[in-house]
Amino acid sequence: MGSISDRVAGAANSVVGKTKEAIGKETGDAELAAKGAAQDAKGKTQTTVGKAKDALGD
Template sequence: MGSTSDKISGKANEIAGKTKQAVGKATDDREMQAKGAVQEAKGKGQVATGKVKDKLKGAVDRL
């Protein structure tokens, strides 16, 4: 995946994860809350990966 698609997928996972957590909290569903937290963390990782790819590409382009 490219850096932009990593960041887009990451943001989508973050939003979906936060939504799952909110629904889980509202319905007192701890399993859904946990799944939401995992999905949100996955999204944050994807966004970070995209940012690292951008920085690496920028460093390589300057060589």
């Protein structure tokens, strides 16, 4: 993936993860909340990778 693709995918995963986590907490679904938190972390990592690729010139 290119740096922009990583950053876009990371942002999308982070938003979806935060949404899942909030829904899981609101409904008492601990499994959904945990999956959401993991997806948010994955998204943040992807975004960081994209930023690093930008800094290195891809």
